[in-house]
Amino acid sequence: VIIEQYISKKKYSYGAEVFVKNGKIVFFSFYDQLFDCQSPNQYVPYAECWPSSIPKQVEVKILSTIQKICDLLNIFTGIFNVECRQSLDGQIYLMELSPRAGGNRLAEMIRDAMGSDIIKAEIQKAIGWSNIHISPPMCNGCYAIYVLHTSKGGKFGGVKISDDFYIHHVMSETYYINHGDIVGTFQGANNAIGTLFLRFDDRTQLDKMFNNINKFVNIIIN
DSSP: OOOGGGOOEEEEEEEEEEEEETTEEEEEEEEEEEEOTTSSOTTSEEEEEESOOOOHHHHHHHHHHHHHHHHHHTOOSEEEEEEEEEETTSOEEEEEEESSOOTTTHHHHHHHHHOOOHHHHHHHHHTTOSOOOOOOOOOSSEEEEEEEOOSSOEEEEEEEEOHHHHHHHEEEEEESSOTTOEEOOSSSGGGOOEEEEEEESSHHHHHHHHHTHHHHEEEEEO
């Protein structure tokens, strides 16, 4: 049994999208997860960032564990979403391995920003396609999915994004609700207002922006 709140993590929790073909891992994309300490549920990520800061030796160990699971369960082909964490004492915890793509449009970001279409590969698997091909992800800069959310419920009045931030960093924006809709506090992913696909020149720039994200992206709740 793993109780997440009792694992004293290092700087980030990690996630990954993994694709298995003929029983072997042929694709993986790790990312860092960010959590909002002001949120009523501090275990729901509000952002995912690429490339991950996960140490190489930790990455190798996690992939080895996933491969062992595939071998034991006779998993042949398909997509998996992974959540994991390294504690302060160095122990690695594999918290979730789900036979699906991750939420927050992770597969879409990996396709749009890094050129790897795991959605297409999963469809090919579903229809019995024998020649499934998936290319490794290529990060030209740093990317992030920002899940628009609020710690105060009320009537949604829109999202105001600063012009400079929008021009230089926003790849695309998607909203799940309309102006005037009632929005709840960020208890879970189902309370998301929408998502922003973002690009940055490097990790220093990404971290600086996210440390002050409310200066650039303002969610209006009436």
